[in-house]
Amino acid sequence: MKTYIALFRGINVGGNNKLPMKELAAVLEGIGLRSVETYIQSGNVVFQGKPVNPALLSKRIGAVIGKSHGFEPWVRLLDMPTLEQVIRGNPYPEAEAVPGTLYVNFLASVPPQPNLDGLEKLRAASERFQLAGDVLYLHAPDGIGRSRLAAALERLLGVPMTSRNWNTVRKLGEMARAA
Numbered sequence: 419m420k421t422y423i424a425l426f427r428g429i430n431v432g433g434n435n436k437l438p439m440k441e442l443a444a445v446l447e448g449i450g451l452r453s454v455e456t457y458i459q460s461g462n463v464v465f466q467g468k469p470v471n472p473a474l475l476s477k478r479i480g481a482v483i484g485k486s487h488g489f490e491p492w493v494r495l496l497d498m499p500t501l502e503q504v505i506r507g508n509p510y511p512e513a514e515a516v517p518g519t520l521y522v523n524f525l526a527s528v529p530p531q532p533n534l535d536g537l538e539k540l541r542a543a544s545e546r547f548q549l550a551g552d553v554l555y556l557h558a559p560d561g562i563g564r565s566r567l568a569a570a571l572e573r574l575l576g577v578p579m580t581s582r583n584w585n586t587v588r589k590l591g592e593m594a595r596a597a
Contacts, residue, residue, distance in 0.1 A: 420469045422466070423501050425524055425582065426460070429460065436487075437483065442461070443463070449479070501591055505587060509555055519559045525552040529576050542560065544559045545558050554575065
């Protein structure tokens, strides 16, 4: 069995795409995944499964939820080595002291033509970002609620993404190591 981390985009946000974590766990167990454990209501799951192509399993999970709950969420699926690489690759380790200001944006793929100049133009003086393959790290000391950079990331990168703060990334790493 292999450990996977599923990051769901857009569930339980603003009253839309409601999917209680107990129901999500039941759906995943129903397709043969084991030791399913969720973290907070925004769609973070650690589970065990047979080694498979993550893109195919991601699509299967989305399709099963579509049948059971009427909407098909986008799911970014990581294996344990990939999550560990993301954690080790943090270019802003000093920002871990205030983990709510550090975000990891998990992209659907490596952006073929990211508009980095556009991102740089929107960046506040206090913000920093680094694109590393299919992950973009964002340190936003003033928060992302009013960040023009954070609001434009997906549009200027040109690929779907889902974001997690450093607290969540770190907790998922702990959960995956314990699985």
